[in-house]
Amino acid sequence: MLAPIRMNGTPILYKRVDLEMKALMKTKPGFGNLHLLDIPEPVCDATGIKIKVRYSGICGTDMHIYHDSYKSYPPVVIGHEFSGEVVESGKNVKNINPGDIVMVLPSIAWTCKNCMYCKQGYYMFCSERRSIGSGVNGSFTEYVVVNEEMVYKVPSAISLQEAALAEPLACAVQAIEELTEFHAGDWVLAFRTRTNWLTLFEFTSEKGMQCNCYRDKSGFNKAENCQRTWSAYYS
Structure with missing residues (x-):
């Protein structure tokens, strides 16, 4: 100005x-x-x-x-x-x-x-x-x-x-597609409940894997099941 x-x-x-x-x-x-x-x-x-x-x-x-x-x-x-x-x-x-x-x-x-x-x-x-x-x-x-x-x-x-959401999506893509080797039926362990976690669920469910995810609030807390939403197991 x-x-x-x-x-x-x-x-x-x-x-x-x-x-x-x-x-x-x-x-x-x-x-x-x-x-x-x-x-x-x-x-x-x-x-x-x-x-x-x-x-x-x-x-x-x-x-x-x-x-x-x-x-x-x-x-x-x-x-x-x-x-x-x-x-x-x-x-x-x-x-x-x-x-x-x-x-x-x-x-x-x-x-x-x-x-x-x-x-x-x-x-x-x-x-x-x-x-x-x-x-x-x-x-x-x-x-x-x-x-x-x-x-x-x-x-x-x-x-x-x-x-x-491109950046957190890229993190999930790299984790599943580039840094590791997964197959249908494998179990995957993921931590926390943020955007990366949700996109990770999308990729693992599409590939026929099951995912154990732990949510932390000052440490790991009780299990919650989201099988109906994500075709995955959240514990």
């Missing part, structure tokens, strides 16, 4: 005034320390993509950040499961344009790009890696700026609400 600098009531030049937005920010280490603040909108540089956040999920990681049991780098805006609309793209961005509906891979907001893992494409193992919502500003706000390599266009058949 441009605001006039006036002399004797007459504008003589204009200067840029940073726009502000609401953001839920972890302001310092320790339990809690989450505050809803007004902060400047992020600036989109030549390689950046500025996204208007439409939907953002609450992950277990966000709760751990609140309890200070997950490493974060305050002050930082939390939140990393989100979808949105591109409102600006830098001059060096090639495949993403304003107006695109997108979802984001949040785990590689910053990597060194020089270690053996980065050079092989295993960015998750980079010792300097930082993620959106813990290492750099995340999605519990109005706008986020990310790099092009993190952004994926959302197919027209997928809603913005569904697209916000």
